[in-house]
Amino acid sequence: MTVLNNPPLDIDRIIDDRRTRIMVCCGSGGVGKTTMAAALGLRAAERGRQVCVLTVDPARRLAQSMGLTSLDNTPRLIDGVSDEAGGSLHAMMLDMKRTFDEIVEAHADPARAAQILANPFYQSLSSSFAGTQEYMAMEKLGQLRRSNEWDLIVVDTPPSRSALDFLDAPERLGRFLDGRLIKVLTGPVRAGRPFGRVLNVGLSVMTGALTKLLGGQVLRDAQTFITAFDTMFGGFRERADATYRLLQAPGTSFLVVATPEPDALREASYFVERLDEERMPLAGLILNRVHAAGSCALSAAHSLAAAETLESISPNGPADSPEAAQYSVTAAALRLHAARMSLGERERRVAGSFISAHPAVPVAEIPALPEDVHDLTGLRRVGESIARQG
Amino acid sequence: MTARDTDWDGVRLHVVTGKGGTGKTTVAAALALALAHSDRKVLLIEAEGRQGIAQLFDRPPLPYEERKIAIGPGEATDGRDPGGDVYALAIDPEGALLDYLQMFYNMRGFGSALTKLGVVDFATTVAPGLSDVLVTGKATEAARRKQPGTAHGFKYDAVVLDAPPTGRIGRFLNVSAEVSGLAKVGPIRSHADTVANVIKSPQTAVHFVCTLEEMPVQETLDGIAELRSIENIQVGGIVINMARPAVLTQEELKAAPDLAAMAEALAAAGLHTTEPLAASLAEELAEHARLVEHADQRRTELEAAGQPIYELPLIPEGIDLAALHRLAADLREQGAA
Numbered sequence: 001m002t003v004l005n006n007p008p009l010d011i012d013r014i015i016d017d018r019r020t021r022i023m024v025c026c027g028s029g030g031v032g033k034t035t036m037a038a039a040l041g042l043r044a045a046e047r048g049r050q051v052c053v054l055t056v057d058p059a060r061r062l063a064q065s066m067g068l069t070s071l072d073n074t075p076r077l078i079d080g081v082s083d084e085a086g087g088s089l090h091a092m093m094l095d096m097k098r099t100f101d102e103i104v105e106a107h108a109d110p111a112r113a114a115q116i117l118a119n120p121f122y123q124s125l126s127s128s129f130a131g132t133q134e135y136m137a138m139e140k141l142g143q144l145r146r147s148n149e150w151d152l153i154v155v156d157t158p159p160s161r162s163a164l165d166f167l168d169a170p171e172r173l174g175r176f177l178d179g180r181l182i183k184v185l186t187g188p189v190r191a192g193r194p195f196g197r198v199l200n201v202g203l204s205v206m207t208g209a210l211t212k213l214l215g216g217q218v219l220r221d222a223q224t225f226i227t228a229f230d231t232m233f234g235g236f237r238e239r240a241d242a243t244y245r246l247l248q249a250p251g252t253s254f255l256v257v258a259t260p261e262p263d264a265l266r267e268a269s270y271f272v273e274r275l276d277e278e279r280m281p282l283a284g285l286i287l288n289r290v291h292a293a294g295s296c297a298l299s300a301a302h303s304l305a306a307a308e309t310l311e312s313i314s315p316n317g318p319a320d321s322p323e324a325a326q327y328s329v330t331a332a333a334l335r336l337h338a339a340r341m342s343l344g345e346r347e348r349r350v351a352g353s354f355i356s357a358h359p360a361v362p363v364a365e366i367p368a369l370p371e372d373v374h375d376l377t378g379l380r381r382v383g384e385s386i387a388r389q390g
Numbered sequence: 391m392t393a394r395d396t397d398w399d400g401v402r403l404h405v406v407t408g409k410g411g412t413g414k415t416t417v418a419a420a421l422a423l424a425l426a427h428s429d430r431k432v433l434l435i436e437a438e439g440r441q442g443i444a445q446l447f448d449r450p451p452l453p454y455e456e457r458k459i460a461i462g463p464g465e466a467t468d469g470r471d472p473g474g475d476v477y478a479l480a481i482d483p484e485g486a487l488l489d490y491l492q493m494f495y496n497m498r499g500f501g502s503a504l505t506k507l508g509v510v511d512f513a514t515t516v517a518p519g520l521s522d523v524l525v526t527g528k529a530t531e532a533a534r535r536k537q538p539g540t541a542h543g544f545k546y547d548a549v550v551l552d553a554p555p556t557g558r559i560g561r562f563l564n565v566s567a568e569v570s571g572l573a574k575v576g577p578i579r580s581h582a583d584t585v586a587n588v589i590k591s592p593q594t595a596v597h598f599v600c601t602l603e604e605m606p607v608q609e610t611l612d613g614i615a616e617l618r619s620i621e622n623i624q625v626g627g628i629v630i631n632m633a634r635p636a637v638l639t640q641e642e643l644k645a646a647p648d649l650a651a652m653a654e655a656l657a658a659a660g661l662h663t664t665e666p667l668a669a670s671l672a673e674e675l676a677e678h679a680r681l682v683e684h685a686d687q688r689r690t691e692l693e694a695a696g697q698p699i700y701e702l703p704l705i706p707e708g709i710d711l712a713a714l715h716r717l718a719a720d721l722r723e724q725g726a727a
């Protein structure tokens with residue numbers, strides 16, 4: 001039974017194609033991106049690829065299931081993966097602050113780097129914002145790709161409020177660092193730069209107002225931070241652009257993950273459109289946690305009616321007889337079945353709006369599992385489930 | 391006011407958090423409806439600009455403006471008791487910044503200039519602590535806003551904030567700590583301190599929305615532990631959302647169903663091909679039993695946190711206004727509002 005009539009996603013063709021070098025799992029929070037990324041990485045490794053899974057903020061038990069116990073920003077070999085096909089699986093968790101620190105250290109002389117690392121604005125930027133996490137995830141992806149140690153990198157995107165954030169955050173950071181605000185803030189510090197006299201008057205009014213608003217100390221810290229960062233701005237802009245080009249390159253495949261819920265599918269829909277606009281290659285949609293009907297096709301309405309009938313009649317004999325108990329168990333089973341069928345109907349209806357907008361997107365449906373995945377066996381099963389479509 | 395006590399009497403600001411996908415916005419909306427009984431006014435605030443509230447109430451996208459969005463339930467006791475009002479507001483950092491400038495400096499025009507210069511990008515990109523302060527600042531301002539002529543002197547009886555997800559809630563609420571790294575003195579700092587005074591008071595409670603699955607339960611427990619480590623933040627209730635109905639007792643679920651008897655019962659209900667039907671229903675029953683057992687383990691883990699627990703059912707048909715009212719009634723019955 002399938003929810004959608006779209007073409008089935010042929011994940012093994014993508015995994016087995018050696019030209020596929022990067023797979024990105026994206027989608028809104030709570031849809032199972034990390035699990036999908038890990039399952040795809042495992043499957044690819046067991047089919048002969050040298051895989052690195054880059055994960056951001058995984059659930060503890062999922063991380064443990066892959067043998068990841070520390071957040072040390074280094075890919076670790078995962079034990080227990082079959083190497084019969086000649087593949088291997090590494091996985092790492094992103095430490096965004098350390099990644100950022102490393103960029104600073106690589107781009108500034110030691111004295112300047114120390115000055116930047118100690119600045120409160122840098123500390124806030126590097127440790128607390130989701131936008132930084134997205135930027136650093138992309139940065140790390142670029143590093144892993146350039147290292148050429150793996151022939152397939154599977155990445156799951158950070159749990160942003162919007163699935164699009166990870167595409168926009170690098171650009172936003174770049175825009176900010178290039179922005180006019182920077183010029184305003186650094187204006188007084190960079191005395192002697194060829195600003196016009198009129199502009200300088202405007203700037204001092206502006207910094208005066210900013211001082212009133214933020215307080216002098218905040219402004220001084222911001223200026224110090226920005227001045228110290230100044231030499232690196234061009235580098236950041238170039239890196240953001242390079243990441244974008246990497247995501248548009250032919251070896252990259254995007255997989256949008258969603259659950260059959262209106263919010264998740266709306267995000268998925270935005271995402272599919274956005275990828276198209278950016279000419280980034282979409283491999284397909286993974287529709288996770290679908291409540292498939294069992295072998296029983298009895299409709300919700302019929303099932304409810306039968307339950308009501310059973311509840312209104314009583315079998316011959318006393319009310320506490322085994323027959324009466326069997327009637328009530330059967331009625332309960334019918335009610336459960338009715339709820340399950342209406343849930344399935346609703347999921348089909350919700351998914352239908354996605355279909356009508358994107359009839360050509362290949363889809364893989366993953367049934368809802370009663371338990372979370374927390375070992376390689378579970379991940380392997382999810383991988384099989386993604387591959388077993390159509 | 392009705393005479394009955396709720397678990398959160400005295401709380402004016404209800405902060406609702408939860409892992410993505412657990413129905414945080416739905417529960418926040420249901421809680422706002424539940425609080426809006428007996429002519430009370432409740433403001434429902436969306437902090438993350440996703441317009442989920444507008445979609446829930448089937449309205450066009452909400453502007454940065456408090457507007458009435460629904461009518462709360464009336465108490466049926468004497469038939470004369472009117473329902474209250476739910477107002478809604480979608481906060482975005484830019485609107486909150488302009489609002490802040492207007493409120494404290496009377497300089498909205500200057501604010502637009504700052505927006506053009508990228509100050510808003512600055513706030514959201516480099517100093518998220520600042521933008522969180524603006525959002526929590528708006529929520530606490532609404533919760534404390536005075537209005538003469540009302541029984542208690544406040545404009546709203548309660549404010550419900552649909553807050554960021556569990557993973558970010560500690561940082562989001564611990565505003566003064568976040569800002570103090572950046573601003574040791576100055577107007578932003580004193581604003582943050584004012585906001586913190588409201589958040590770290592008995593007037594504010596932080597509720598967690600959770601489903602009975604491993605990851606959401608773990609995140610909820612981690613989130614509660616994190617908030618408890620911040621002085622004076624009041625952890626509120628745990629709302630178990632999308633719970634499966636307990637249609638049978640554990641014993642009934644554990645007992646292997648008698649297929650022949652089930653087929654007989656199905657025939658009595660007027661159904662055909664009863665034997666295969668009984669077999670597949672029994673299979674579904676067994677699967678349900680596994681789910682229930684699993685959910686019971688998760689519930690026990692949540693109970694260990696020692697907070698009040700409320701349970702809302704899974705609504706298979708999806709959430710519409712009628713469903714929100716049903717969830718609101720459930721919350722009221724269980725004493726959450």
